Amino acid sequence: MLATTVIQNGAKKEHTMLVLHGVFGRGRNWSSVAKQVVARRPDWALHLVDLRLHGDSLAMTPPHTIRAAASDLVALTEAQELTIDGVLGHSLGGKVALALADAWQDRPLQVWLIDSTPEVRAPAGDAWDMLGRVRSLAPAFASREEAIGALEASGCSRGVAGWMATNLEARDGKLVWRLDFDAIESLLRDFYAADLWHVLESPSSRHDIQIVKAEESETLSAPAVERLTAATQASDHVHLHHVPGGHWLNTDNPSALVDLLSALL
Template identity: 45%
Template sequence: MTDPQIPILAHTRVVGKDATPTRWLLVLHGIYGSGRNWGTIARRLVEARPEWGVLLVDLRNHGGSRGFPGPHTLAATAEDVDRLVEHLGIDATAVMGHSFGGKVALVYAAHHGGAGQLRQVWVMDSTLSVREPEGSAWRMIEVIRALPSEFASRAEAVEGIARAGYDEALGQWMAINLELVEGVYRWRLDWEVIEEMLRDYFRTDLWETVVRPPGEVEIHIVKATDSNSLDDEAIRRVEAASTANPRVHFHQLQGGHWINTDNPQGVLDLLAGSLP
């Protein structure tokens, strides 16, 4: 039963024109993002596959989803998604997660794979290895903490991020997380919470779900060719799992980690051609 003390995740339903979906795809974004990051792909997907609807989810403490209590873990984040699906009264036939959201999708699968409704899990360029936190997303926390706590404009924040070595496009994307409060721009992200979420992402081992999918669920691991989120050892493990188990699939798509903007057509073609 839904706990009235815990908020419901902000979300957007995307359906085709005059369509009544019989199946739903949950889309879970990466750290610092929001559901709308995948809006263009969602709209094009439901045009191509009108029997499908897409639920774009803002994960806890991102986008419009605020006020969620700790602990801020993958398990808690997946429970939020459970609560949302129960609240809406829909059945999720597939779930797709990018980066941080990919591991949330695997936790969700572990909970629902034996129930029969969930058919596919898509893990889009997520780090599957368990290791100490690292990489550009992790370093971003230090960069933000070194900047002022408020800015006269979004451009000022973008400049600060660029000085730390990130490209301007990424800085502009991060600046979406600024809000105007009393004449100045402040981050709406809680950086202590973000750090807690990322630490749990790097330390949580979900290989068992990847190599032995629950129930009849298919696991689709997608690697962006220009990203190092999946290292060589992880690729070998996924390829070995796909050889041993016909319900494990490994795909490579041209592009960088932000595959939804680097290669939206490739993502769309893969999903439209592979969803049940």
């Protein structure tokens, strides 16, 4: 079962949203944004999910695919008897959100894609580069600072290195990675290979889809942005927002995300 953290404000909750992080992350990466949203929208509860192979959801069986990750969410909601009104996904989590929306075509659902893409592309970019970096490093470290220094030396910024180092755990007097990078590679390869354009270009009449493009990120290619713009013109159910900031908008420009979510949920 997937691990979750629930953020809600008192007993006024009427709606429930799943929040899905990106690769190498975990649900609590979105805690600050979630707390600000529910402070302004106490009618919503946000469930911050640790996706398969991440956080406290490590013991998951193959295949490690986007659709398997969406099936995990279905199992979670059924086990907890949750009625889901919305799903928000960042990066990798965005494609999982699209796969869930595809499975729930007949349900009313808000879908939020935060700097994610429905397109097929060759494996590349920051997440793919990070996979190569961690594999090039020693398998264990004497301290968190040693790990951060090694990541910085491999090309990471200090901030990204510190964030990635949250995936270390103590074992036999050393710090080692908690993550199964071979399994994550399988999940990433499927992320790049999965084509989910139809969810946006032929949207369910019961869905409302909000796409947030980080202006300083290249996660969404120029042709993809053109295609998304056409999708918004073809359907009242698809909306595109351009927000200043880099790929990690939850840390780069959280106030813009909080404003959008608070206004449109």
